[in-house]
Amino acid sequence: MFTGIIETLGSVVEIIQEKENIHLKIASSITNELKIDQSVAHNGICLTVVAIEDAIYTVTAIKETIEKTNIASWKTNDIINLERAMKLGDRLDGHIVQGHVDQIGICKETKEANGSWYFTFEYNKNLQNITIEKGSITINGTSLTVINSKLNEFSVAIIPYTYENTNFKNFKVGTVVNLEFDVIGKYVKRIQDLRI
Incomplete structure (x- = not known):
């Protein structure tokens, strides 16, 4: 769950197509605080961190995500909004956001x-x-x-x-x-x- 309060911006470093999936490598100031399996909202799309290397982490978008969002149009160097999942007990400064783009x-x-x-x-x-x-x-x-x-x-x-x-x-x-x-x-x- 997210709040919709953007934490930082990230930059798309690389986009890799694999069958119907898209792997995105993202550079951000919070990469060193992330861990594998963590959910991060990318322009409102909840994606799971699958790899981390130095200041760059990787997430994967599957066909369902690609069809419902604008992720297929992302290009290298695009700037995206990032928010990590809400911590239990934190203030809910925005509103209840699932990270499931409609x-x-x-x-x-x-x-x-x-x-x-x-x-x-x-x-x-x-x-x-x-x-x-x-x-x-x-x-x-x-x-x-x-x-x-x-x-x-x-x-x-x-x-x-x-x-x-x-x-x-x-x-x-x-x-x-x-x-x-x-x-x-x-x-x-x-x-x-x-x-x-």
């Missing part, structure tokens, strides 16, 4: 607003995920509050700290992101669907 979204608009930034994203409504005004959303692993919630679109406001310490500073119109919708909202939606 679908991708596309950045429709970026706007600077005198010290903060607004980003608008659209997503495929046919996958039946929903947002609500002032509800939680995870974008590339970052826990944020929804504003301007619509049927297949929403916006978020970013403070300067988040902008500078995540890969939001690299977003532009057309950027494809990973979305994890609020887990409580998903259960409520599922219960509602079963009642019909």
Whole structure:
């Protein structure tokens, strides 16, 4: 389980295709603190550390992950958001994040607003995920509050700290992101669907 509070950034060093899997070598400032079998969220995708060598660690994405996320489009030198799993007893500063990406979204608009930034994203409504005004959303692993919630679109406001310490500073119109919708909202939606 994660909180959606980004811990640091990492850089993709190497990408290796093996059958239907992708192995990614990642360089980060926290590599020396990681261990084999540990879960780390990469742009919101929970991946298991399978190897560590000096300042670089390796994770593997399988077909299911590749199909539901933007990981297949990652390139060498891409900067990604990283968060280690939450420790039991820690404060939950963001919201409950599983690291299970529901679908991708596309950045429709970026706007600077005198010290903060607004980003608008659209997503495929046919996958039946929903947002609500002032509800939680995870974008590339970052826990944020929804504003301007619509049927297949929403916006978020970013403070300067988040902008500078995540890969939001690299977003532009057309950027494809990973979305994890609020887990409580998903259960409520599922219960509602079963009642019909």
